[in-house]
Amino acid sequence: MTIDEALRRYPLPRLESRLLLMQATGFAPAKLVGYPELELTVEQEAAYRGLAERRLAGEPIAYLLGEREFYGRPFRVSPAVLIPRPETEHLVEAALARIGRRPARVVDLGCGSGAIAVTLALEAPEWQVSAVDVSEAALVVARANAVQLAAPVTFYQGSWYAPLPKTAVFDLIVSNPPYIAAADHHLEQGDVRFEPRLALTDEDDGLSCLREIAAGAPDRLLPGGWLMVEHGYDQGGAVRALFRAAGLAEVETLSDLAGLDRVTLGRKAG
Structure with missing residues (x-):
């Protein structure tokens, strides 16, 4: 699966797909834009699939990313808070x-x-x-x-x-x-x-x-x-x-x- 295919695969908003793919791969935003043909490793594809499926099930994207901005700063979050x-x-x-x-x-x-x-x-x-x-x-x-x-x-x-x-x-x-x-x-x-x-x-x-x-x-x-x-x-x-x-x-x-x-x-x- 390429970056472009990954971003198109799930019925999620484009921004959410990008955020989840960056979380799964560690890629910077510029890499997603500049190398759409780059193939994901098996591990990256599996990680992305897991995140996407959890999001489709309704899990908050903040928990999937482990972070949410507040007052201009990044705060860690988990299902405990x-x-x-x-x-x-x-x-x-x-x-x-x-x-x-x-x-x-x-x-x-x-x-x-x-x-x-x-x-x-x-x-x-x-x-x-x-x-x-x-x-x-x-x-x-x-x-x-x-x-x-x-x-x-x-x-x-x-x-x-x-x-x-x-x-x-x-x-x-x-x-x-x-x-x-x-x-x-x-x-x-x-x-x-x-x-x-x-x-x-x-x-x-x-x-x-x-x-x-x-x-x-x-x-x-x-x-x-x-x-x-x-x-x-x-x-x-x-x-x-x-x-x-x-x-x-x-x-x-x-x-x-x-x-x-x-x-x-x-x-x-x-």
């Missing part, structure tokens, strides 16, 4: 806009791949960034990303605030927690079918993790500190109510580029 999404960049932007680059203590609850924590540490070098996740497999990925991108992040394993030092308080708490309701049909669609269920749903109404994070925030925030969370498009009102019930002020919800509720934030009184 959610695939970083562009919508989550709004959470990073909100954090940087409210806190600035001044020295600050920051924690990311439920860090997954580490995309948020690592990005914040690199975008604001004076911040002291910590990250928490209950999954050891996720933390393996997150730590690898921090090392690969040279981001100084301190990691803790456990549920939400529990593994943090008892006296630790922060200028900023960020989180993209599981917020899909257990009965939501989206859990059975697209890439989500292959992502870790623990990171997607609370197996309840989609708000239980957000409730816990909001309720615990006042004890963990410095005066004037911010809590910022990502949530579902239809949860803005409910999350604002949780923030206000926790005593946070300046509560508002920010929209994503599609105009949908995406990030809610609130501040502890100074």
Whole structure:
């Protein structure tokens, strides 16, 4: 099978075929374009076939490539973590806009791949960034990303605030927690079918993790500190109510580029 034949063989978008062929062969993009008649080895052909068939079965291309870009940087991903999404960049932007680059203590609850924590540490070098996740497999990925991108992040394993030092308080708490309701049909669609269920749903109404994070925030925030969370498009009102019930002020919800509720934030009184 030649490069050209390989790119035409499977009913996949051309870009996906190219990415999978590069993954299977190690060829640079220029080689795919410049040498369409080049024959693949038996091993390369088998590797490409395996990737293509997995993609045709619906497996996310990010998992097949082992990487996804977030905020302009490459992050390793595996089925142990959610695939970083562009919508989550709004959470990073909100954090940087409210806190600035001044020295600050920051924690990311439920860090997954580490995309948020690592990005914040690199975008604001004076911040002291910590990250928490209950999954050891996720933390393996997150730590690898921090090392690969040279981001100084301190990691803790456990549920939400529990593994943090008892006296630790922060200028900023960020989180993209599981917020899909257990009965939501989206859990059975697209890439989500292959992502870790623990990171997607609370197996309840989609708000239980957000409730816990909001309720615990006042004890963990410095005066004037911010809590910022990502949530579902239809949860803005409910999350604002949780923030206000926790005593946070300046509560508002920010929209994503599609105009949908995406990030809610609130501040502890100074």
